[in-house]
Amino acid sequence: MGLKGKLIGSIEVKCGGSPIHDILHTNTHFLPNITPRVLNHFEIHEGETIKIGSVVSWKFHQDGKEIFLKEMIESVDLEKKSITWKVIGGNMLESYNSFTIITSSEYQWTTVTLMYEKKTEDTPEPLTLLNIFLTGLKDIESHLLK
Numbered sequence: 001m002g003l004k005g006k007l008i009g010s011i012e013v014k015c016g017g018s019p020i021h022d023i024l025h026t027n028t029h030f031l032p033n034i035t036p037r038v039l040n041h042f043e044i045h046e047g048e049t050i051k052i053g054s055v056v057s058w059k060f061h062q063d064g065k066e067i068f069l070k071e072m073i074e075s076v077d078l079e080k081k082s083i084t085w086k087v088i089g090g091n092m093l094e095s096y097n098s099f100t101i102i103t104s105s106e107y108q109w110t111t112v113t114l115m116y117e118k119k120t121e122d123t124p125e126p127l128t129l130l131n132i133f134l135t136g137l138k139d140i141e142s143h144l145l146k
Contacts, residue, residue, distance in 0.1 A: 015103025021081035035139040
């Protein structure tokens with residue numbers, strides 16, 4: 001038991017959630033330049049920018065190790081400013097059977113939700129990964145406030 005988990009982190013953003021969602025939705029390819037201390041690489045493999053069915057990949061460092069995530073966009077809700085990214089390949093699937101990342105923005109808040117199923121009870125909760133996402137969101141906010 002205890003193999004499935006959900007972590008949620010929200011940060012207040014002075015620029016508002018809509019501009020952050022816009023970068024995540026339409027200008028994702030700029031993220032390595034906006035968040036260089038977090039994200040090393042972003043690539044679209046199939047589809048367009050961030051559309052349902054698009055396949056994208058990210059590279060970043062976590063605890064001194066390069067992490068590669070390959071994700072498929074499961075849903076985009078423009079009204080709720082939400083994107084659901086299902087991990088379909090990469091390092092994360094070495095420790096987790098499934099991993100889904102949901103980003104959402106509203107008013108002055110941006111939220112990251114990690115839903116996952118660990119392969120073993122000993123697999124740690126992805127707290128470091130949640131922190132990486134929140135740090136990236138703070139970098140996006142700083143970029144937008146310039």
